[in-house]
Amino acid sequence: MSAVLAAALLVTAAVLVGTAVQRRDHSLFVGWPPLFAQWEPHVGPGTPAALVVAVAMVAYGPLLAARLPWRPLLCVAWGATTAWTFSLALVDGWQRGLAGRLTTTNEYVTVIDRFHDIPATLRDFTHHIVSQSPAPWPAHIAGHPPGATLTFVLLDRIGLGGGGWAGVWCVTVGSTAGVAVLVTVRALAGEALARRAAPFLVLAPTAVWVGASADGYFAAVATWAVAFLALAVTGPRPRTTGLVAGLLFGLTAYLSYGLVLYVVIAGAVLLLGSRRLRPLPWAVAGAAVVPVVFTLLGFDWWEAYRLLVTRYYQGVGGVRPYSYWVWANLACTVLVVGPATVAGLRRAGAAPVRGGVRGRLRPAAPGPRLALLALAALLALLAADLSGMSKAETERIWLPFAMWLLPAGAFLPRPRAWLAAQAVLALLLNHLLLTGW
Numbered sequence: 514m515s516a517v518l519a520a521a522l523l524v525t526a527a528v529l530v531g532t533a534v535q536r537r538d539h540s541l542f543v544g545w546p547p548l549f550a551q552w553e554p555h556v557g558p559g560t561p562a563a564l565v566v567a568v569a570m571v572a573y574g575p576l577l578a579a580r581l582p583w584r585p586l587l588c589v590a591w592g593a594t595t596a597w598t599f600s601l602a603l604v605d606g607w608q609r610g611l612a613g614r615l616t617t618t619n620e621y622v623t624v625i626d627r628f629h630d631i632p633a634t635l636r637d638f639t640h641h642i643v644s645q646s647p648a649p650w651p652a653h654i655a656g657h658p659p660g661a662t663l664t665f666v667l668l669d670r671i672g673l674g675g676g677g678w679a680g681v682w683c684v685t686v687g688s689t690a691g692v693a694v695l696v697t698v699r700a701l702a703g704e705a706l707a708r709r710a711a712p713f714l715v716l717a718p719t720a721v722w723v724g725a726s727a728d729g730y731f732a733a734v735a736t737w738a739v740a741f742l743a744l745a746v747t748g749p750r751p752r753t754t755g756l757v758a759g760l761l762f763g764l765t766a767y768l769s770y771g772l773v774l775y776v777v778i779a780g781a782v783l784l785l786g787s788r789r790l791r792p793l794p795w796a797v798a799g800a801a802v803v804p805v806v807f808t809l810l811g812f813d814w815w816e817a818y819r820l821l822v823t824r825y826y827q828g829v830g831g832v833r834p835y836s837y838w839v840w841a842n843l844a845c846t847v848l849v850v851g852p853a854t855v856a857g858l859r860r861a862g863a864a865p866v867r868g869g870v871r872g873r874l875r876p877a878a879p880g881p882r883l884a885l886l887a888l889a890a891l892l893a894l895l896a897a898d899l900s901g902m903s904k905a906e907t908e909r910i911w912l913p914f915a916m917w918l919l920p921a922g923a924f925l926p927r928p929r930a931w932l933a934a935q936a937v938l939a940l941l942l943n944h945l946l947l948t949g950w
Contacts, residue, residue: 516859520847527844534837541905542829547841548848548942549906549949556944557610559603563943566597567716567936574712575928583704586711587692593715595688601943602684602724607677614725614950615683616676619652621665621727625674628666635659636811642820644827653727655824659812660767660803661727680725687729690916691715693736698920700743701785702883706923710883713922716932718851718939722909726950731768732913735775738762739917742779742796746786755792759799767803770818771902772913774893781889785882822902830904838904845908846894850918851938853931857921861887883920890917909950 524547531546544551570593581589602610616622628634641648642655649655654662665679673682691714699707723729738761745755762779765772783789804814825831847855861884894914897903903910925931942948 514856516855517852520852520855523840524844524847527841531837531841534834540832540834541837542833543905545946547838547845547905548908548946550946552945553947554945555604555947557604557606559600559605559610560944562596562600563604563940566593566600567940569593570597570712570716571929571932571936574715574932575709578708578711583699586708587695590695590711590715591689591692594691594720595685597715598684598688598720598724598729601720601939602680604943605947609947611680611684611725612675612677614676615665615679615727619654621653621662622674622676622679623651624654624662625666625669628662631663631666632810635807638812639817639820642817643824649824652828656821657769658767658807658814658817660764660807661731661769664727664730664768683727683730684724686733687723687912688720688733690723690729690733690736690913691717691919693733693740694916694920696740697736697743697782697886698883698923700740700747701782701886703879706879706883706920709923709928710920712928712932713853713857713935714916714919716935716939717854717919718935718942719849719912719915719919721939721943721948722849722912722950726909726912728769728909728912728950731765731772732916734761734768735765735772735913736916738765739775739778739782742782742792743786745792745796746783746788751788751792752795755795756799758792759796760802761799762796763800763803767807767814769910769913770821771897771910774896775913777893777896778886778889778917781886785885825902830902833904835901835904839898839901842898842903842905842907842911846911846915846918848938848942849908849911849915851935853922853925853935854918856931857924858887858891858918860924861921880924883923887918887921890914906949908948 527547531541535541535543535546543549577589578586604610638659640646641650643649668674668678668682694714695707695711698710723732738758741754741758741761745751745758748754762775765775807814894911897911897914922928922931
């Protein structure tokens with residue numbers, strides 16, 4: 514409980530200090546520091562469903578996770594996560610909570626018409642990143658490689674246009690991220706820990722921001738890249754799974770610049786795998802495919818990132834104080850992952866000591882192996898924090914990293930009490946605040 518108390522004090526400090534800073538000079542550009550949200554207590558059509566899902570998961574989640582066959586468990590986990598995420602999103606109503614999220618001024622759906630000629634737009638993409646350029650891209654389009662926007666362009670091309678379909682896509686795909694984490698944990702740390710982690714991956718506060726932000730979709734692609742890499746270094750088909758992992762890692766880098774930090778998590782997977790070298794050539798070959806395609810079409814990733822740094826400091830990123838956000842971002846993360854994850858990470862920190870190691874590199878026991886995976890995600894998150902390119906809005910931006918912290922709940926005794934705490938936090942956040950996503 515000491516870790517949870519310390520985390521609560523961190524959140525309280527971030528709220529009080531942030532409110533004072535925002536009132537003094539309006540430099541934070543968020544309505545309810547440290548979250549991008551407004552204080553607006555409300556209920557909506559999703560409220561009854563959210564309550565039902567929460568109660569059902571607390572009551573039956575651990576039991577089902579222990580008894581269901583593995584593949585049905587994965588299907589149930591995805592279904593329950595999807596229901597939880599949709600119901601939380603619909604607390605704000607269909608338009609405000611889901612269909613309108615990706616149609617606001619800075620979002621992806623607003624620029625679909627500018628991609629009528631995709632190759633030409635990709636060649637011209639970097640010319641519209643900085644603010645002084647002709648017809649500059651809105652913030653989220655400028656802030657991401659074009660793979661992010663192209664997703665919604667392609668959805669539009671197949672007849673799934675508009676904010677409603679975009680929101681449904683992000684929730685439906687984003688809800689698979691927890692399944693990818695379960696697959697990874699089972700492959701690297703054993704089925705017993707994966708089953709204990711399953712309810713915590715379903716009933717997580719992360720769902721508040723997966724529904725509906727594009728970062729939930731990014732999280733799914735990134736976590737499945739890691740899952741296939743875990744299967745490649747532990748399973749019988751290292752070539753196929755390694756190739757798929759590489760393809761997804763390449764796509765991940767063209768969805769969000771910051772997700773190149775997933776190399777830290779990938780390194781942990783390679784360290785834990787029993788066949789670390791066999792899938793590497795295939796993974797590397799797969800990872801080259803998406804960058805080669807975008808480069809041949811005229812998009813320069815490195816030039817775009819350089820211009821993005823300029824754009825970042827031209828806008829609110831240049832005004833938001835690093836001295837506040839470098840620690841307040843961590844308070845955001847506490848709210849995203851919930852008290853159970855904080856308590857689980859505290860126990861995970863002791864796991865390598867209790868479990869011991871085999872040789873010098875790979876932890877032998879399941880607990881230390883899962884702890885190493887969570888530590889890798891935490892290191893990647895801290896690197897993003899110290900970079901100064903993640904000031905505010907990290908409740909959605911860091912979803913791909915936060916997903917790997919949630920399995921720490923597997924270390925906790927009395928899972929129902931901790932699941933109830935997770936559910937209460939998510940429900941309070943969604944009903945007391947009107948979040949930006």
